[in-house]
Amino acid sequence: MDMYRKYFNKYRTMFICAVSCVFFEAVCDLLQPTIMARIIDVGVKNKQMGEVLNFGLVMLGITVLGAGFAATRNILASKVSQNFGADLRFDVFKKIMNFSEASADNIESGSLITRMTNDTSQVTQFVNGIMRIFLKAPLTCIGSITLAIILSPFMSIVLLIAIAIVAALITVSMKMSYVRFSKVQKAIDKVNTVVQEYLLGIRLVKAFGRHREEEERFDGANSDLFKKSVSSQLVIAYFSPVMSLTVSIGIAIILYLGSILFAGGRIEVGKVAAFINYMTQILTSLIMITNIFNTFIRTKASTERIEEILKGEEDFISGGIKDVSDLEGLAFDNVTFSYPGGSGIPVLKNLSFKIDAGETLAVIGPTGAGKSTLALLSLRFYNVGEGAIYLGKNNINDIDTTVLRENIAFAPQRSILFTGTIFENISWGRENIETGQVVKAAEDAQAHDFISNMPGKYDSSLGQNGVNLSGGQKQRLSIARALAKDASIMILDDCTSALDAITEARVRKAMKCQDKRKTVIMITQRIGTAMSADKILVLDNGVRVGFGKHEELLRNCQTYRDIYNSQIGGDLGEHG
Structure with missing residues (x-):
């Protein structure tokens, strides 16, 4: 619960003031039945209207004072909880911004949205409740039990038995609720994911006429959320009436015992009335405590989901080399890489190549050859499994990640x-x-x-x-x-696929006319694009199968020849 400790320390003063108000409000509520007993047993019984008036004014004053404490703690609770929620959402968003690619891959974007909205709202409500009813209910319950025992130890036996039964019911309810509320949150994740995927692919859905299938997907996720929500609410629906019945039976027994004791002259009417008031306060408090525990169960599930984000692996932004002004190009040295949490099969295998500053490298190969992965590793979105990547003379793992990325411009595939x-x-x-x-x-x-x-x-x-x-x-x-x-290095990850050949050629020409020290890596499927580069890297299934100029590769690389023939064709004899 370090998350809560951090924010409570930040708003400690307001929190302590709110808790103090809750305490004094509870004291005011607890005093009223005792004063009422005094009014009945002294003032009404002896027909002393002065006593009735005096104690009535005291009771009214305590009520007003309690209302003042209640208003103050409501204001403080709102300020603390809303500040808590705002800080938490910001920290969660900041953490997501600093997520490593591996962390981002582990949690679906739909789930991240749910955790930033639904889960943080649940935590905010819980914090608000702590300073409003979560502390007041136990204080009122304990105070009422104590004062009730003082009034009549004999009748308190019934009270304690009823409380023990209710406590057992609350314990069973908590155990049953936790699993169900965790499933509800996951079901909300699924609904958000389905909606998000539809919104991102809405044109594709229309083009393929998949409206019915998407409706069925949403209906399935929505129905699952409905069933899990009903299941979680049924626990409350079953246990709350049983708890209320237990306390009500206790009140009935106390009324019966009170009448016997009163008939025998062993207790006064005012004390019986006060005891019943305390029993009612206990009933109300126990119902509130039940709701508190249900809220706690939901908040526990939400807290764990938020902490999963806050404890996630961060990007590699840390101290390191700050000055990389003297760039001498980019080099891969025997790099092997597999995606974390994937199949474990290397996407790149023992890859080595080097390009000097100012050179243009084209990376080409069949689909799934590992071309885009090369770009992600150059930006250090992932750490390589084996080998190393060098920017100039420096291993990129030794370079401050912010500085590294400041020196690389990236145009993604999408x-x-x-x-x-x-x-x-x-x-x-x-x-x-x-x-x-x-x-x-x-x-x-x-x-x-x-x-x-x-x-x-x-x-x-x-x-x-x-x-x-x-x-x-x-x-x-x-x-x-x-x-x-x-930037000193520009990586274009197949970002010209929607351009015609003439427009693409103009873009390439404009880039060549820029700073001669700028290094360009063009990941492409087009042989025409590759032919214009100073060097060409040919990948096939993560392995380097060719590296050199166009003419060399036509002579020496079968994969490159196959790509050339499929796109351009012609008599290869003319080229070599």
Whole structure:
């Protein structure tokens, strides 16, 4: 529970004040039945109206004082819990931002959303409840039991038996509830995941006419959530009436015993009335405690899910080499890598190659050859299993990760754009960039013309992930963003697949005209793209099967020849 300790320490003063208010509010509530007994046994019984008035005013004053304490603790509880919730959501989001790729792979995005919203809200409500009813109920219950025993030790035997039965019921209820509420949270995850997948693939669903199947998927997840929610609520539905019945039977027995004792002159009417009031307070407190435990069970499940995020493996952002200004290219030295939590089969096997600063490397090979994995490892999204990757003379594991990524611009296979303007998206990877530099990057990416034809030009707003743009336009903006970053190394992960050959050739030409020291890695499926590179790396099933220039590979690499023949063909004799 380090998570709670951290935030309670931050808001300790307000928390202590709220708890103090709860304590004094409970004291005020506990005093009222005793004062009422005094009014009945002294004032009413002896017809002393002065006593009735005096104790009545005292009782009224205590009630007003209790209301003041209640209002104060409500205000403090709201402030503490909402600050707690805001800090927790921020810390969870910050942790997710720093997740290593392995951690991100372990938890579905739908589940992350549930944990950031539903689970943090559950924890926030629990914290609010601690300072409102969670402390008051036990205090009132213990105080009522103590005062009831003082009033009549004999009748208190019935009270203690009833409490023991209720405590046993609460214990069984907790054990049955925990498993069920954990399943409810997982079912919510599943519903969120189904909805998220549909929203991301809505066009594909429409194109393939899969509406009914998607409805069935959602209905299945929704029905599962319904069944698990009903199952969790049935525990409360079964146990709450039994607990209320137990206490009610206890009150009936106390009334019977009280009448016998009163008839024998062994107890006064006021004390019987006070005892019944305490019994009612105990009943109310026990019901509240039952709800507290049910809330605690839900919060325990939510806390564990949040702590799974907070304890997740972070990205490799740590101390290390800060100065990598003297770059001499990129090198893989006998690198072997398997995805964490995967099949264990290496995606890259004993891969070695080196490119110098200013060179362009094309990486080509069949689908699943490990081309995109090469890009992810260069950015150190994952640590290599064996071997090493060098940026200049430095192992990238020894370089501060933030510094490493500042020196690499990346255009991913799937273009990702953010809600905002075109200018904001292009300048996203570089602070304090000038307008002219953004325009130049757009021109080099062959995006300036279509941007200029938009109503707001560079201030035109983009929908979520650029839904108001074509695939080719999104790719050109993604390339422009990478160019605008002006990093020493640029990795283009098959990000020109939606561009025609002429547009792609213009993009490549513009990149060649940039800083001659800029190193470019082009991951591609197109032989025409690869042919323009200084060096070509051919991968097949994670293994290097060719490395060199186009003409050399046509002569020496069968995989490269197969790709060439499938896309271009021709008489290979002319090339070699």
